[in-house]
Amino acid sequence: MxxxxxxxxxxxxxxxxxxxxxxxxxxxxxxxxxxxxxxxxSPMELLLIALGACTAVDVIGILRKKREQVTDYRVEVRGARRDEHPRHFTRMEVRHIIRGVNVSARAVEQAIELSENKYCSVAATLRPTVEIVSTYEIENESTAAEV
Structure with a gap:
């Protein structure tokens, strides 16, 4: 190396x-x-966490730079493995769940794309043998004061 x-x-x-x-x-x-x-x-569970953490760091950092008002953010990673040995992952589904005030879907899409294709080293390491599919959900909060 x-x-x-x-x-x-x-x-x-x-x-x-x-x-x-x-x-x-x-x-x-x-x-x-x-x-x-x-x-x-387990070692395989740590791989799921590694991918989730790697992309989460990128996405929240990009959204903050874009001044998006994110109040809560989490990433769920689901992995499908082969039945035969070696039982490696064949597919990982990464779901970004963002809560905030008027969060832009376009900003979220751009942040995820940049993480997937440029910044996330874990995804880049896994991608040659693992299909990685990302989705997102935005839960917008109201800016109106509660009565």
Whole structure:
């Protein structure tokens, strides 16, 4: 890897299907590979969160730069996996749910497009083998004072 700065993560086996991941910035993350226990996220669940977080950072940042009045924002990511091994994701659906005052649909569309095609490194990493489909919903709040 000669492009950019190399990042190094470490994963320690902690026994009984548990692992502790240490991020390049030194943060610890428990990982559970026992599908029945669910005491911590699995590696595949972390991929869903990684995609959601990556695009969310981009989209909210772009909407703020556009001075959109966003009062609440969340991203839901649904992943479909192969039945055979390796059970990798074949499709991920990313749903952006934005609440705010007079939020522009065009601004949301542009923000999502920029994230998908230019800024989100996780999407760019997954896209060669995973179909990523994005949708959005805008819940507009009234600016009128409640009586």
């Amino acid at each position: 000669s492009e950019g700065k190399d990042l190094v993560a470490t994963v320690h086996f902690a026994d009984h299907g548990f692992f502790i991941g240490i991020t390049p910035s030194g943060h610890a993350q428990a990982i559970d590979t026992d599908g029945a226990r669910h005491a911590a996220p």
